[in-house]
Amino acid sequence: MKTRRIVFSALIAALYAALTYFLAPISYGPIQFRVSEIMVLLVLLDPFYIGGLTLGCFLANLLGPYGMMDIVVGTLATFISLVLMSYTMRFIKKPTLATVIASLWPTIINGVMIGYMLYYVAQFPLLLTMFQVGLGEFVVVTLVGVPLFSYLKKSGILKGITSNYKVS
Numbered sequence: 001m002k003t004r005r006i007v008f009s010a011l012i013a014a015l016y017a018a019l020t021y022f023l024a025p026i027s028y029g030p031i032q033f034r035v036s037e038i039m040v041l042l043v044l045l046d047p048f049y050i051g052g053l054t055l056g057c058f059l060a061n062l063l064g065p066y067g068m069m070d071i072v073v074g075t076l077a078t079f080i081s082l083v084l085m086s087y088t089m090r091f092i093k094k095p096t097l098a099t100v101i102a103s104l105w106p107t108i109i110n111g112v113m114i115g116y117m118l119y120y121v122a123q124f125p126l127l128l129t130m131f132q133v134g135l136g137e138f139v140v141v142t143l144v145g146v147p148l149f150s151y152l153k154k155s156g157i158l159k160g161i162t163s164n165y166k167v168s
Contacts, residue, residue: 009052012039016056021063028064030118030129032136036060038145040082040106044099045158047086054079069121070114077113081106103146107137 019036020027027034036056042049057078061071085102092098111134118133119126152158 005048009049012042012049012052013056013059015039016053017059020060028066030124030132032133033140034136035140037106037137037140038148040085040141041103041145041149043082043085044089044102050079050082050086053082066117066121069117073113073117077110081109084109099146099149100142103142106141107134110134110137
């Protein structure tokens with residue numbers, strides 16, 4: 001069982017990186033809709049996926065246009081968001097509320113950290129860039145991702161990837 005989870009985590013990393021890379025025109029920059037970010041919701045099922053999702057972000061940022069700064073800051077922002085999402089699921093007992101609140105962490109963390117990184121690296125306007133990055137995360141993760149995640153859970157599609165359901 002452990003090998004299966006590790007392999008699945010590696011597949012998650014590869015899928016995250018591939019989606020980001022192939023959708024590069026909308027995945028990088030101040031106005032970004034990184035579709036692969038929908039996958040961060042997997043951490044709500046099992047915190048084990050923090051590793052695969054973080055690795056996927058690292059791999060995606062290796063290929064991105066902002067160099068080492070994005071590799072470090074972007075990966076760290078994803079890791080922090082995932083940890084906070086996982087903790088949110090532990091402390092808020094109402095599953096629907098916990099899912100929505102947890103989905104806001106990438107908006108906040110990436111908005112601030114990636115917004116600042118883009119300001120520093122590319123001299124984009126700071127507050128506007130933070131807002132734009134945060135808005136992109138909100139649209140992808142909360143507005144699109146949460147309903148999609150809920151549908152996939154209810155349909156049973158996500159059942160095979162974990163035996164540790166934390167949300168309903």
